[in-house]
Amino acid sequence: MPRISLAIPHGLGADEARTRITGFIAQAxxxxxxxxNFNEQWFGGVGTYSFRALGFLVEGRLDVRDDILxxxxxxxxxxxxxxxxxxxxxxxxxVALLT
Numbered sequence: 001m002p003r004i005s006l007a008i009p010h011g012l013g014a015d016e017a018r019t020r021i022t023g024f025i026a027q028a029x030x031x032x033x034x035x036x037n038f039n040e041q042w043f044g045g046v047g048t049y050s051f052r053a054l055g056f057l058v059e060g061r062l063d064v065r066d067d068i069l070x071x072x073x074x075x076x077x078x079x080x081x082x083x084x085x086x087x088x089x090x091x092x093x094x095v096a097l098l099t
Contacts, residue, residue, distance in 0.1 A: 002080050004073040004087045010098035011067065014045050018064045020097050021047075054079075069094060 010017055022042070029038055038051040047062040060073040071090060075083075 001074050002077060002083055004071065004075075004083065004090065006069075006071040006087065006091055006094070008069045008071070008091065008094045008098060009067060010069060012098060014064050014066045017069060017098055018042075018045060018047075021062065021064060021069070024093070024097050025049075069098060 012020070025040065029035065034054045036052045038049070040047060040049045045064040047064070048060070049062070050057065050059040052058070056076050056079045058073065058075045058079075060071065063070040071094065073086070073090070075086075
């Protein structure tokens with residue numbers, strides 16, 4: 001299964017970064033079309049999630065620390081053509097959110 005793995009440094013501290021991330025996810029869930037079956041769970045600074053996007057199952061993990069956010073996103077081989085675009089978009093959104 002293809003995976004996107006990103007590490008985005010920030011200077012916000014874990015609590016502020018998590019607050020911004022969870023707010024962004026809540027807002028994005030209502031704005032992005034084609035996403036269903038969204039499931040999100042947080043245990044401290046680690047969030048796991050899954051959803052269907054355009055019929056594909058996507059699963060991932062966010063690890064929010066004092067100075068870095070790590071993102072792992074697993075998706076099916078059929079969605080491989082969109083990997084580069086998704087990786088760039090996630091990085092762009094995360095940097096903007098955590099700056």
